[in-house]
Structures are given as structure tokens and as C-alpha cells.
Amino acid sequence: MKKTIIQLTPIPPYDFALVAAYATYFQGRYAADHFQDRVYRRLLEIRGRLCLVKVRSIGSVDAPSLEMTLKCNVLSEKIVSEARIKVAHLLGTEQELEPFYRMVLKDPVLNPIVKNLRGLHIPQTLSLWEGLVLAILGQQVSSHVARIMRNGLVERYGLALKESGETYRIFPRPEALVEAGLEELYAIKLSKRKARYIFDIAAALASQERDLDSLRSLPDEEVVRKLMEIRGVGPWTAHWILIRGLGRPDAFPHGDLALRRTMGHLFNNESIFEPEEALNYSYRWSPFRSYVTTYLFAAIRSMAASEKVSPNVHI
DNA sequence: GGCCAGGTTCGCT
DNA sequence: AGCGAACATGGC
Numbered sequence: 001m002k003k004t005i006i007q008l009t010p011i012p013p014y015d016f017a018l019v020a021a022y023a024t025y026f027q028g029r030y031a032a033d034h035f036q037d038r039v040y041r042r043l044l045e046i047r048g049r050l051c052l053v054k055v056r057s058i059g060s061v062d063a064p065s066l067e068m069t070l071k072c073n074v075l076s077e078k079i080v081s082e083a084r085i086k087v088a089h090l091l092g093t094e095q096e097l098e099p100f101y102r103m104v105l106k107d108p109v110l111n112p113i114v115k116n117l118r119g120l121h122i123p124q125t126l127s128l129w130e131g132l133v134l135a136i137l138g139q140q141v142s143s144h145v146a147r148i149m150r151n152g153l154v155e156r157y158g159l160a161l162k163e164s165g166e167t168y169r170i171f172p173r174p175e176a177l178v179e180a181g182l183e184e185l186y187a188i189k190l191s192k193r194k195a196r197y198i199f200d201i202a203a204a205l206a207s208q209e210r211d212l213d214s215l216r217s218l219p220d221e222e223v224v225r226k227l228m229e230i231r232g233v234g235p236w237t238a239h240w241i242l243i244r245g246l247g248r249p250d251a252f253p254h255g256d257l258a259l260r261r262t263m264g265h266l267f268n269n270e271s272i273f274e275p276e277e278a279l280n281y282s283y284r285w286s287p288f289r290s291y292v293t294t295y296l297f298a299a300i301r302s303m304a305a306s307e308k309v310s311p312n313v314h315i
Numbered sequence: 316g317g318c319c320a321g322g323t324t325c326g327c328t
Numbered sequence: 329a330g331c332g333a334a335c336a337t338g339g340c
Contacts, residue, residue: 135321136322136323138321138322139321139322139323140320140321140322140323141319141320141321141322142319142320142321143320143321144320145320146320146321193323193324197323231323231324232322232323232324233323234322234323234324235322235323236321236322236323237322237323240321253321255321255322256321256322257320257321257322258320258321259321260321261321297321300321
């Protein structure tokens with residue numbers, strides 16, 4: 001294994017520990033992401049080779065700097081530069097938070113919550129395929145059940161590399177699921193419905209019948225429209241992908257139950273918002289609604305992780 | 316045991 | 329258009 005070290009400079013403010021914790025749902029390991037002992041690790045497939053990246057902070061929130069260690073059988077210049085791009089994407093290092101923070105100053109309820117999470121950028125899925133699968137696995141079920149399915153998928157179908165006693169896995173390729181077959185997906189706790197959705201998407205991608213990357217150049221509404229043509233993708237999933245897969249700043253999954261509850265708690269005298277009410281209320285945060293969504297979820301998630309209680313009514 | 320969870324589809328009026 | 333049911337698992 002060859003090894004090289006390079007440096008990344010995120011746009012400040014950037015709280016590496018918070019971003020990495022969010023990427024792993026404050027659980028240390030989540031799907032293909034690891035964050036333990038202040039080090040973020042992920043196995044990537046770059047130009048057909050398995051490469052392990054480790055990232056740690058060597059700066060501060062206001063003067064951020066990341067040290068990335070890349071281990072790979074072969075280390076060409078192209079591999080190094082692709083790894084850099086992928087990691088910058090995964091960890092959202094290029095996102096600008098200041099305009100969002102200026103907007104939030106005008107919201108006395110949101111402002112303290114956001115201040116408390118200063119430097120949180122939005123982690124991105126490596127591919128739209130990954131975003132689509134993770135989102136579908138998260139539909140309707142509790143976050144706990146979603147985690148079991150997401151981890152199970154990666155453990156079962158992701159190519160692995162062992163390093164100092166730990167096993168790392170890439171997020172499974174569509175081909176891996178197609179090869180395994182539809183029935184195999186039931187074994188990792190997917191409902192027949194979810195297995196069908198994901199298997200069909202995998203098959204369409206593997207056969208090149210569908211191309212998700214063409215969505216990257218389209219405006220938000222077009223992306224949503226195209227994504228919802230896919231069976232298994234509704235409005236919630238499409239907006240989740242805008243936020244976590246495409247890095248769009250102004251998406252808002254207004255049907256989301258946890259979001260409706262949290263917003264109702266904060267802005268509606270404790271009582272849950274109806275989806276339309278949540279949407280109407282959200283326009284005041286445009287064009288930064290993806291950040292509002294992410295910060296509200298981060299507030300819920302970090303409390304759930306630290307307090308070990310159901311976060312339904314907290315914040 | 317029954318109800319619910321960071322939804323979506325399908326089949327009814 | 330709008331509404332209800334089915335979906336399947338783990339936790340309380």
C-alpha cells in the first residue's frame with residue numbers, strides 16, 4: 001500500500017468534528033462512513049481501485065484545515081486529485097455558510113439553535129445512487145430501523161478492505177445488488193417494497209438504461225420532477241436528495257414528520273405543523289432552507305445521541 | 316400486543 | 329383531486 005498526505009482548506013467557519021459526526025448520525029459508524037477518535041475514514045473506489053482516506057482536523061473552526069491521508073495500491077496524480085475532490089464533496093468543504101447565518105440573525109427562534117451548530121456544513125453522498133438508496137431506506141421507518149438497513153446494505157454488498165484490524169467498505173455498486181438478486185435484499189431487513197424499488201433502480205443504472213448524473217445540471221423543480229418518475233421516489237425522497245446528494249441550498253422536505261414536529265414545537269406553540277403549514281412557514285428562510293432543515297435535524301440528532309432519549313419534543 | 320416511525324404506491328370515491 | 333390502506337421492521 002502506498003500512502004500520501006495532502007491538505008484541504010474548507011471555507012470557514014467549518015467545524016470538522018460536527019460535520020463528520022453529522023455524516024455518521026452521531027454514532028461513530030454509519031453506512032460507509034466512520035468517525036472515531038476524531039478521525040473520519042471512508043473507503044473509496046477510485047479508477048477501479050480501493051483507496052482508504054483518513055481525515056483529521058489540523059485547524060480550527062475559523063481557520064479550518066484538514067489533513068487527508070490517502071492509502072492505495074497505486075497512487076497516480078489522477079487518483080490523488082480525484083480523492084481530494086470526493087472528500088471535499090463528502091465533507092461539504094466548499095459550502096458558504098455566512099449568507100445563511102446572516103439570514104438567520106433575523107429569526108430569534110432559529111438563531112440560537114444555529115449558533116450552537118456553527119460551522120456545520122452539509123455532508124454529501126458520494127453519488128446520486130447512494131443518495132437515492134439511503135433516502136429510500138429511510139422512508140417512513142424510525143431512524144433506528146433505517147440505520148439497521150443502511151448498515152446492513154453496506155456490510156453485505158460493499159467491497160471491503162481491512163486495515164489494522166478494522167474492515168472498511170465502499171458503498172455498494174448497483175451491479176453488486178443486481179448480481180445478488182432481488183430476494184437477497186430481504187435478508188437485510190428490507191420490505192419487499194423497498195427491495196423492489198432499490199433493485200429496479202440498481203438494474204436500470206447497471207444496464208445504463210438510466211443516467212442520474214444528467215440531473216446535476218437541472219434546476220431544483222426539474223430534478224424533483226425527474227426523480228419522482230422513479231418508482232419509490234416521492235417528494236420527501238426527491239428533496240432529501242436535493243439536500244444530501246446535490247448540495248442544493250433551498251430544498252425543503254415539508255412532509256417530513258420529524259421536521260413538522262420540530263417546527264411545530266418551535267413556531268406553533270408545541271403543536272405539529274401540517275405539511276402545507278410547514279411549507280408556507282418555510283418560505284421566509286428561502287433560499288437557505290436546506291441549511292435550516294439540516295440544522296434542525298442536527299439539533300434533534302445530537303440530542304438523541306447524547307441524551308439517549310426519544311427526541312420528539314426536545315430542542 | 317398494538318401503535319408508531321425522518322413515506323410511497325395503489326385503488327377507491 | 330383527495331383519502332385510506334398496505335407495506336414490514338424494531339422499540340416502547
